[in-house]
Amino acid sequence: MLTDSEKALARAVLIHGPISRSALTSRLNLSPASLTRLAKPFLDRGFLIELDDSADGSVGRPVRPLDISPGLGRFVGVKITGEALHVVTTDARAALLDARSVSLTSTEPAAVAMQIRDSISSERPPGVGVSLGGSVRGSVAEFSPFLGWEEVPFGAILEDLVGVPVTLENDLVALTEAERWFGLGRGIPGFTVLTIGAGIGYGLVVNGEVVRSRQAGVGLAGHLPLSANGPVCQLGHRGCAQAMLTSGSIAAQVSASVQRPVDYGEALALAAAGDPAARTVVDAAADALGRFVALAANLSLQPASVLAGEGMGLFAAAEERVRAAIDADRDPRADPIELYVDETGFTAWARGAAAVAIQAAVDRIRLD
Numbered sequence: 199m200l201t202d203s204e205k206a207l208a209r210a211v212l213i214h215g216p217i218s219r220s221a222l223t224s225r226l227n228l229s230p231a232s233l234t235r236l237a238k239p240f241l242d243r244g245f246l247i248e249l250d251d252s253a254d255g256s257v258g259r260p261v262r263p264l265d266i267s268p269g270l271g272r273f274v275g276v277k278i279t280g281e282a283l284h285v286v287t288t289d290a291r292a293a294l295l296d297a298r299s300v301s302l303t304s305t306e307p308a309a310v311a312m313q314i315r316d317s318i319s320s321e322r323p324p325g326v327g328v329s330l331g332g333s334v335r336g337s338v339a340e341f342s343p344f345l346g347w348e349e350v351p352f353g354a355i356l357e358d359l360v361g362v363p364v365t366l367e368n369d370l371v372a373l374t375e376a377e378r379w380f381g382l383g384r385g386i387p388g389f390t391v392l393t394i395g396a397g398i399g400y401g402l403v404v405n406g407e408v409v410r411s412r413q414a415g416v417g418l419a420g421h422l423p424l425s426a427n428g429p430v431c432q433l434g435h436r437g438c439a440q441a442m443l444t445s446g447s448i449a450a451q452v453s454a455s456v457q458r459p460v461d462y463g464e465a466l467a468l469a470a471a472g473d474p475a476a477r478t479v480v481d482a483a484a485d486a487l488g489r490f491v492a493l494a495a496n497l498s499l500q501p502a503s504v505l506a507g508e509g510m511g512l513f514a515a516a517e518e519r520v521r522a523a524i525d526a527d528r529d530p531r532a533d534p535i536e537l538y539v540d541e542t543g544f545t546a547w548a549r550g551a552a553a554v555a556i557q558a559a560v561d562r563i564r565l566d
Contacts, residue, residue, distance in 0.1 A: 216263035239565040275552025280344035284544040292380040327555030329369035372550035374401030382538035388500035393507030424486040442486035484516035488523020501533040506540040
């Protein structure tokens, strides 16, 4: 197994490469001699490569940046919802190479595993990452409300079928890891990740590390109170995040107002077209989203936030109102909140699954 210093080197090159040796010594607080010693076995075994000489603007010999080997392979990420599999293939930096979605024929664990195997049968990745809503312990899905699972050893079930290492993770943790390593949060030491869609999610990065907790899968953020006059969620909470911000709730409110069924996309379109009933619902949701962002920043003390999820069309539909609501709930002496919006929907969730597979592959590297 890699030492902590070796893991730090591998991760630094993976996340920030191509990167010069001088930048690495500064980032990792190493001497040039120590870096040379650490990098040699990675170079000898082909995990890292040296690129052609290039000038970095400093006086002296041109540098030979370090980078990961292109031969590290293609990774697969799978986000499981109650209705579908969202599957991506990425390179070793979670850059998207392919994306597809497959409707679930069954939510039985064995059937889901078979569908995943069939969806990646043409590939032989070094690792597969799987994410789902709910609580995950190791390779076991402790519970997943969208799938109706309790204590399902899904990681082991799938690994037996596909014959490569499988990493199972809560979908929000996986998404947060992807944003930290490869996404909008890369290089930011602390930020929140807020997701809206079928559910509500909250992730947190502090001092460059994702805060991991079983509570991530319980859905606690969904019941934060955001509006005293909002609708009631299924648990009886008035104006909570789930009642105000989920795509299903917004669609239901607009449907009731216009007296015909509409889906989430049409609800946003009606609001954009000036329909007064739809506009009222979307404006209230925008106010709630701004309050949610400000609340997360105020309590976490992290003045940056990544917004993601398949429901993020709300932000595009009412950005000015969201930002005004953030400012209204933020002390003027506090740092302004930096917003980063990931609009890739389910692809972002699946890319998160690929990211945790990549992280696990780094930890499996052996140099002996």
